[in-house]
Each structure stands twice: as C-alpha cells, then as structure tokens.
Amino acid sequence: xxxxxxxxxxxxxxxxxxxxxxxxxxxxxxxxxxxxxxxxxxxxxxxxxxxxxxxxxxxxxxxxxxxxxxxxxxxxxxxxxxxxxxxxxxxxxxxxxxxxxxxxxxxxxxxxxxxxxxxxxxxxxxxxxxxxxxxxxxxxxxxxxxxxxxxxxxxxxxxxxxxxxxxxxxxxxxxxxxxxxxxxxxxxxxxxxxxxxxxxxxxxxxxxxxxxxxxxxxxxxxxxxxxxxxxxxxxxxxxxxxxxxxxxxxxxxxxxxxxxxxxxxxxxxxxxxxxxxxxxxxxxxxxxxxxxxxxxxxxxxxxxxxxxxxxxxxxxxxxxxxxxxxxxxxxxxxxxxxxxxxxxxxxxxxxxxxxxxxxxxxxxxxxxxxxxxxxxxxxxxxxxxxxxxxxxxxxxxxxxxxxxxxxxxxxxxxxxxxxxxxxxxxx
Amino acid sequence: xxxxxxxxxxxxxxxxxxxxxxxxxxxxxxxxxxxxxxxxxxxxxxxxxxxxxxxxxxxxxxxxxxxxxxxxxxxxxxxxxxxxxxxxxxxxxxxxxxxxxxxxxxxxxxxxxxxxxxxxxxxxxxxxxxxxxxxxxxxxxxxxxxxxxxxxxxxxxxxxxxxxxxxxxxxxxxxxxxxxxxxxxxxxxxxxxxxxxxxxxxxxxxxxxxxxxxxxxxxxxxxxxxxxxxxxxxxxxxxxxxxxxxxxxxxxxxxxxxxxxxxxxxxxxxxxxxxxxxxxxxxxxxxxxxxxxxxxxxxxxxxxxxxxxxxxxxxxxxxxxxxxxxxxxxxxxxxxxxxxxxxxxxxxxxxxxxxxxxxxxxxxxxxxxxxxxxxxxxxxxxxxxxxxxxxxxxxxxxxxxxxxxxxxxxxxxxxxxxxxxxxxxxx
Numbered sequence: 001x002x003x004x005x006x007x008x009x010x011x012x013x014x015x016x017x018x019x020x021x022x023x024x025x026x027x028x029x030x031x032x033x034x035x036x037x038x039x040x041x042x043x044x045x046x047x048x049x050x051x052x053x054x055x056x057x058x059x060x061x062x063x064x065x066x067x068x069x070x071x072x073x074x075x076x077x078x079x080x081x082x083x084x085x086x087x088x089x090x091x092x093x094x095x096x097x098x099x100x101x102x103x104x105x106x107x108x109x110x111x112x113x114x115x116x117x118x119x120x121x122x123x124x125x126x127x128x129x130x131x132x133x134x135x136x137x138x139x140x141x142x143x144x145x146x147x148x149x150x151x152x153x154x155x156x157x158x159x160x161x162x163x164x165x166x167x168x169x170x171x172x173x174x175x176x177x178x179x180x181x182x183x184x185x186x187x188x189x190x191x192x193x194x195x196x197x198x199x200x201x202x203x204x205x206x207x208x209x210x211x212x213x214x215x216x217x218x219x220x221x222x223x224x225x226x227x228x229x230x231x232x233x234x235x236x237x238x239x240x241x242x243x244x245x246x247x248x249x250x251x252x253x254x255x256x257x258x259x260x261x262x263x264x265x266x267x268x269x270x271x272x273x274x275x276x277x278x279x280x281x282x283x284x285x286x287x288x289x290x291x292x293x294x295x296x297x298x299x300x301x302x303x304x305x306x307x308x309x310x311x312x313x314x315x316x317x318x319x320x321x322x323x324x325x326x327x328x329x330x331x332x333x334x335x336x337x338x339x340x341x342x343x344x345x346x347x348x349x350x351x352x353x354x355x356x357x358x359x360x361x362x363x364x365x366x367x368x369x370x371x372x373x374x375x376x377x378x379x380x381x382x383x384x385x386x387x388x389x390x391x392x393x394x395x396x397x398x399x400x401x402x403x404x405x406x407x408x409x410x411x412x413x414x415x416x417x418x419x420x421x422x423x424x425x426x427x
Numbered sequence: 428x429x430x431x432x433x434x435x436x437x438x439x440x441x442x443x444x445x446x447x448x449x450x451x452x453x454x455x456x457x458x459x460x461x462x463x464x465x466x467x468x469x470x471x472x473x474x475x476x477x478x479x480x481x482x483x484x485x486x487x488x489x490x491x492x493x494x495x496x497x498x499x500x501x502x503x504x505x506x507x508x509x510x511x512x513x514x515x516x517x518x519x520x521x522x523x524x525x526x527x528x529x530x531x532x533x534x535x536x537x538x539x540x541x542x543x544x545x546x547x548x549x550x551x552x553x554x555x556x557x558x559x560x561x562x563x564x565x566x567x568x569x570x571x572x573x574x575x576x577x578x579x580x581x582x583x584x585x586x587x588x589x590x591x592x593x594x595x596x597x598x599x600x601x602x603x604x605x606x607x608x609x610x611x612x613x614x615x616x617x618x619x620x621x622x623x624x625x626x627x628x629x630x631x632x633x634x635x636x637x638x639x640x641x642x643x644x645x646x647x648x649x650x651x652x653x654x655x656x657x658x659x660x661x662x663x664x665x666x667x668x669x670x671x672x673x674x675x676x677x678x679x680x681x682x683x684x685x686x687x688x689x690x691x692x693x694x695x696x697x698x699x700x701x702x703x704x705x706x707x708x709x710x711x712x713x714x715x716x717x718x719x720x721x722x723x724x725x726x727x728x729x730x731x732x733x734x735x736x737x738x739x740x741x742x743x744x745x746x747x748x749x750x751x752x753x754x755x756x757x758x759x760x761x762x763x764x765x766x767x768x769x770x771x772x773x774x775x776x777x778x779x780x781x782x783x784x785x786x787x788x789x790x791x792x793x794x795x796x797x798x799x800x801x802x803x804x805x806x807x808x809x810x811x812x813x814x815x816x817x818x819x820x821x822x823x824x825x826x827x828x829x830x831x832x833x834x835x836x837x838x839x840x841x842x843x844x845x846x847x848x849x850x851x852x853x854x
Contacts, residue, residue: 132624134634136641137564185627196619197559200612200849202764203755207561210702214563217679222645224678251651252644275637328630337629 001035004153008146009041014112016104019045021059024117026066026173027162028154032115033070048103049078050096062174075107087381089404113151118143121159124208125189134274140215158205184422226257234262241265244306248285262309263298272296321356331355334391334423341420345393345401346412352396353419358387364399365408373399376406428462431580435573436468441539443531446472448486451544453493453600454589455581459542460497475530476505477523489601502534514808516831540578545570548586551635552616561701567642585632653684661689668692671733675712689736690725699723748783758782759816761850768847772820772828773839779823780846785814791826792835800826803833
C-alpha cells in the first residue's frame with residue numbers, strides 16, 4: 001500500500017473517502033483503513049443517500065455497518081437526485097455527481113483530500129471520450145492520481161482486479177446501485193467501443209495505461225518548456241498579454257502551448273479554443289502591425305514587437321455566441337449538429353443559426369403570441385446562475401429553441417433540416 | 428493543388444501513381460494529371476490485375492481506358508493473389524498489399540515517388556489500431572504524407588469528400604473491388620468503433636486529424652531534443668553503445684527516447700520493446716557497476732560512468748523466444764493469449780509455454796510417431812526467409828503448434844486452456 005498512498009497520505013493528512021458501498025469504494029476504504037495501521041492519519045467516510053431507489057436505504061445501512069465494523073467515522077446525508085436533476089435539467093448521473101461533490105467538499109477538512117475510487121476502466125473511458133470529442137496530448141493524461149483536493153489511488157487497477165481482491169479477502173459490498181444512468185456517450189464507450197477494442201487486443205486497457213503514462217511524461221516536459229518561453233517573452237499589463245515576436249521562432253509544440261498560456265492568462269481558461277484557433281495565430285507573424293484575428297471571446301493583434309492578446313470590447317464574435325461551422329457548433333458544453341439525434345428542432349437556413357445565451361427582451365413564439373424567455377426559465381425553476389449559461393438557438397435573429405425547455409411554434413417545411421443537440425456536460 | 432503537391436512534386440520528380448480504378452485512386456490520378464498542367468513532371472500509373480474476381484478484368488479495362496483518355500502512361504501486371512496468399516499463409520488483404528508494393532517498387536524510378544490514395548478514414552483506422560494494440564506519441568503520428576518513397580497527398584481528405592469531388596466533376600470510377608477482405612482487426616475498427624465514435628461526435632474524424640497534427644508537432648520536437656542528448660552523452664564502439672550517467676538527469680520524456688535511440692543503434696530496431704522494458708532501464712541508476720538488465724535480445728549494464736547497451740552472446744531471453752506474461756505474448760508480429768479466438772490450441776500449463784522460431788531437429792508429434800518441423804514447412808511451401816520468422820509454440824520444451832500449419836496430436840484434458848493466436852502483420 002506504500003506505493004498507493006506513500007508520499008501522499010502522511011500522519012497529518014485528513015482523508016474523506018467517498019463511500020457508496022459499491023465494490024470500488026469498499027475496496028478503497030478497506031485499503032485506507034489498513035494503511036492507517038502503518039501510518040495513523042485522519043480517515044472519515046462519506047455516504048450520500050441518493051433517495052433514488054428502494055435499494056438506497058439498503059446501501060446506507062450497509063455503509064453504516066461496514067464503517068462500524070471497520071471503526072471508520074461515517075458522514076451520511078440525504079439528497080433527492082431526481083428532483084435536483086429535474087430542477088436543473090440534468091441527467092441523473094450528472095445530478096448525482098454534482099450533489100456528491102458538493103457534499104464531499106462541505107464535509108472534508110479544509111486542506112484535506114477527497115479519496116475517490118476511480119479505476120483503470122473509468123480512466124480508459126475518460127481517455128476515449130476525450131479523444132473522440134477532440135483533444136491534444138494534455139487530454140490524454142486522463143484523470144490524475146492527485147488533482148487539486150481529489151485523490152484517486154486505484155487508477156492503475158482494473159475493475160476486475162478490484163473484484164478479485166475483494167473476493168480473495170472475502171469483503172462484502174453492495175451491487176453498484178449508485179451508478180446512475182451513465183450518459184449517452186459514456187455508455188457507448190463502455191458497452192461498445194471498449195469491448196470491441198478488447199476483442200482486438202485483450203490487453204487493451206494496459207496499453208491505454210502505458211499510453212497515458214507516456215502522455216503525462218511528454219506533456220509535463222512540453223508544458224515546462226513552454227512556460228519558460230512564456231516567462232521569457234510574455235508581459236502582462238492592464239488585461240493585455242503580449243508575446244515578443246521571438247515566439248514565432250519557437251518550435252511548433254512550444255509556440256502553440258505559449259499561445260495557450262497567453263489565452264489562459266487573458267480569459268482565465270482555454271475552453272472553446274480548438275487546435276485550429278490556436279494554429280491561426282501563426283498567420284499574424286507575416287501580418288502588418290495593427291492587423292489581427294478574432295477568436296471566440298478573444299482578439300489577437302500584431303503589435304510592433306510581437307502579438308497582443310486581449311478581450312475585445314464589443315466587436316468580434318462574443319463568447320456568448322456560436323454559429324454553425326460545417327454544420328456543427330459547440331457552445332458552453334453543448335454540441336449542436338445538423339443530423340439525427342434524440343432532441344432536435346427543424347431549421348430553415350443553417351447559416352442563419354446562432355446559438356447564444358439569453359439577452360434582455362428575448363421572447364419565443366407561441367401558437368398565438370409570444371412568451372418571455374425569462375418566464376420560460378422561471379416556469380422551469382432554472383436559477384440565475386444556470387440561466388447565464390443556458391443555450392438558446394436563434395435563426396435569423398429569432399429565438400427558436402430554449403434548449404431542453406421550449407421550442408418556438410413555426411410552420412416547418414419539408415426542406416428544413418434537423419438541428420440536433422447533445423449535452424457534453426460530463427467529467 | 429499547390430497545397431497538396433507543392434514542395435514535394437517538382438519538375439524533375441518521377442511519380443508512379445498506384446491505380447486500382449477505385450474512387451480514391453481515380454481522384455488522386457485526376458489531381459496529379461491536372462497538376463501536371465502547371466508543373467510538368469514525370470507521371471505514370473501502375474495497375475495490378477489481382478486475378479481475383481471476374482471484375483478484375485473489368486477494372487483493368489477501366490484503368491486502361493481512363494489512362495488513355497487522360498494521356499497517362501499505364502503499367503499493368505498480373506498477379507495471383509489467392510495463390511500467393513495460400514503459399515505464404517497470408518490473408519488476402521496482406522498478400523495483395525505485398526504483391527502491390529513489390530510491383531510498384533520494381534516499376535518506379537530509382538529516386539521517384541509512389542503516390543498512394545490513403546485518405547483520412549484510412550488514417551483514423553490506422554491510429555485507432557495502433558492505440559488499441561499499444562503505442563506512444565510516435566505511433567499517433569499515423570501515416571505520414573511523405574514516408575520514404577511513399578507519398579500520400581490525400582491523407583487530409585475524408586472518403587466522403589473524395590466521393591463528392593468525383594461526383595461534382597462527373598469523373599467515373601469502379602466500385603472498390605480491390606479492397607480485399609480487410610483483416611479481422613481493421614474490420615472491427617471500421618465497422619464498429621468508428622461508427623460508434625461518430626455517434627458521439629459527428630466530427631470525430633476531424634478531431635483525430637487535429638490530434639494527429641499535434642502529435643506530429645510534439646513528437647518531432649521531443650525526438651530532436653532526445654537526439655541532442657544522445658549525441659552529447661552517447662558513444663558507440665564495437666557494437667556497444669554507452670550513455671553517460673548524466674542521462675539520468677534528463678526529463679523522463681527525453682531520457683526514455685534516448686534509451687530507445689541506444690536500443691535502435693545496437694539492434695537496428697526497437698520492435699518488441701514496450702514502455703515497461705524501457706522504463707525498467709531507470710532502475711540501473713542506483714545499481715552497482717556490472718549489474719544489468721536482460722531485455723528481449725538486449726543486455727543493458729551499469730558501467731563506471733553510465734550504462735552500456737549490447738546484444739548478449741548467449742545468456743538472457745533470446746529475441747527468438749517469448750513466454751506468456753499475464754496470459755499473453757507478442758512474438759514476431761503475432762499475438763498469443765489465453766482465451767477465445769479464431770485459431771487456437773489447448774495447453775496444459777501456460778507457464779510452460781514458450782513461443783520461438785524453428786531450431787534444428789524440431790519435431791512435432793503425430794498420432795503415430797513424429798514429423799520433422801522442417802518437412803511441415805516444405806509441405807506448406809514456406810520459403811527459408813519466412814521459416815526464420817515463423818512462430819512455433821512449445822510447451823515444456825515440446826513443439827505443440829507450428830502456427831497456422833500443424834498442431835501436435837495430444838491427449839487434451841478438460842482442464843486445459845485455450846491459447847489463441849491473432850496475426851498482427853498489418854500496416
């Protein structure tokens with residue numbers, strides 16, 4: 001266990017173990033309480049009663065029983081995942097996760113860790129999802145063993161290994177009732193893609209684990225080198241970040257990362273910035289001083305001695321807007337595309353479609369008259385924080401879909417195309 | 428077309444275009460003959476009559492007709508793919524590829540290029556196959572536009588884009604009859620994994636293309652930096668490569684690549700060297716002088732001032748042998764594993780299984796008596812070159828399977844386990 005916990009859990013560490021009662025979390029808690037014999041640290045378990053099925057009571061009773069037997073203090077709380085999911089228009093898996101993490105963070109020690117039982121099978125799914133949705137080397141680092149206050153000691157073990165360790169030691173667990181409906185995408189990866197890959201290579205998950213280790217080694221070196229370049233060539237003043245033009249002499253791998261660091265400095269994040277956006281900045285090397293480039297929520301301009309990154313005042317595509325590009329758009333963690341899907345509307349002219357967040361005065365057409373979008377949100381009990389990020393589809397300036405809540409009444413014609421929506425809100 | 432061919436095809440370049448008559452190769456030849464109007468270069472097409480189906484005659488006639496119309500000299504040759512596949516125990520796809528490449532190389536100009544019509548769909552399949560089988564960043568560079576004498580100008584286009592370009596320009600083609608049976612693994616990727624991934628992200632192939640570009644940028648920088656380290660710290664003498672111990676101070680990403688460069692220098696290749704093998708070399712940092720590590724076909728030893736890489740005389744696991752590790756082994760481009768598969772034998776004790784190439788005196792048990800393995804090869808018309816790489820499964824020292832050719836007659840018992848085999852010989 002030294003190799004699982006050593007260097008991370010010390011005598012003064014506080015650990016709150018997420019404890020559903022399912023096999024993964026039981027095995028994690030077992031290892032933690034065993035490790036405590038060698039290295040006394042502060043260990044508590046935390047169980048959220050999801051209020052979901054009849055089995056939730058059974059799971060809670062089981063959690064209490066095990067913690068009692070193992071002499072681990074247990075914190076229990078009740079939540080109504082279904083109601084929270086309904087209120088916030090979330091999938092039950094996502095709702096469950098939000099409530100769990102909130103519960104854990106409220107109950108852990110200020111500088112303590114939350115121990116999570118994610119294993120290699122989860123890791124492989126996460127890596128594949130990122131690869132499929134679009135990522136770079138950084139995304140292929142997957143989940144980290146230590147990530148902020150989250151600690152995942154079991155990441156290198158497969159589910160199968162966990163189950164056989166439990167069987168060998170004769171440790172009881174409940175069947176994973178807390179695995180709420182996985183999202184559409186994760187389900188496809190778990191039930192179709194991983195088994196297909198294992199039919200090609202029975203050691204597929206191990207191969208992904210090695211790939212991940214190499215990705216982490218490579219990315220951490222590249223990130224360090226890029227930071228050196230940023231520190232040597234970057235300057236920040238009044239919300240404007242400039243990079244001296246020597247940045248164009250850096251190798252592609254480092255220049256691209258230095259651009260990302262500049263974007264992150266200006267905007268606080270690099271969401272919505274794909275490879276093509278970052279690569280487009282290179283065109284400024286040959287541009288005249290004062291010429292520039294509009295990226296989502298960002299302007300990049302050629303200056304006398306380099307390039308400047310800043311948030312534009314008014315002009316340029318706002319971050320609160322996305323148009324379809326090749327029939328597709330991503331917006332605030334949602335994907336829209338022309339084609340088949342579970343949820344969709346018909347649009348007449350895809351090139352006139354803009355997806356954005358709410359604006360004062362927004363209305364949506366009913367059979368007779370209009371309704372304020374604000375009232376649509378109020379009826380659905382969407383809180384203010386969520387309203388600011390809620391996607392609204394407009395066509396030719398008219399609100400046609402408050403996504404997931406209300407579609408405009410329009411005379412659709414045969415020639416119109418389906419615009420489908422998938423939520424991407426998933427860890 | 429400047430962006431497809433510019434910088435690679437010049438006035439003095441000789442290009443031999445692989446030309447099956449299928450849509451991809453027709454579009455490639457079309458672009459090449461159009462480009463010739465701007466930049467006169469030496470263009471020939473090459474068509475191999477596979478002798479496989481009735482349609483092969485039709486394809487050949489079509490190829491001749493198009494080349495005649497487009498005024499491109501055409502080289503045609505006939506081959507018997509089925510016979511070659513049978514003789515060499517290859518799949519028809521692999522046999523077809525071997526014969527085609529041999530044909531192209533015999534007919535291209537000495538310093539000329541072979542233009543191939545691989546497109547983004549092929550590229551995505553290749554990347555996924557490598558990821559599934561186990562690879563690092565280098566493998567995720569995928570196929571390169573220019574790789575030795577192979578030139579693949581269409582790698583950034585999807586099959587769909589090629590088909591619509593052909594439709595738009597009203598260019599005829601034959602239906603891809605030369606797409607011989609794809610291998611088991613590629614078929615699974617093409618028919619199951621890619622469609623599942625596209626159900627999650629309709630822009631999946633574009634996402635893979637961006638990932639590939641980034642992988643190439645990152646890998647080329649890392650490879651250059653590792654070469655600098657190798658040049659600064661490496662020395663070669665009498666087949667022994669040494670790296671000074673400063674190599675242990677290099678970042679993981681570069682040290683691991685410097686080790687690979689040393690292995691490649693000593694052995695001529697880095698096949699059979701997985702991440703774990705390379706990472707194990709790190710343990711030598713703390714070892715006593717003279718202590719060492721046996722890797723497949725390689726010995727690495729701590730010396731006074733660093734580490735030495737060399738091919739061992741006799742000791743250590745020979746490259747011609749593989750034992751099962753966690754129920755699996757890879758050997759000379761073949762994979763063996765305990766479990767279900769199309770082709771398999773029963774083994775009594777997996778830990779006694781060794782897979783190796785032929786040795787003088789090898790015999791295999793028949794119902795009555797034995798047969799020389801040499802005669803098994805002769806009967807199957809396997810040439811000497813292939814015999815040296817042919818996998819032979821032994822259990823407790825006895826030859827039990829000349830893979831694909833002959834199994835030993837043994838009294839199998841219920842408790843015995845299936846050892847399955849998949850060939851990995853695929854580009």
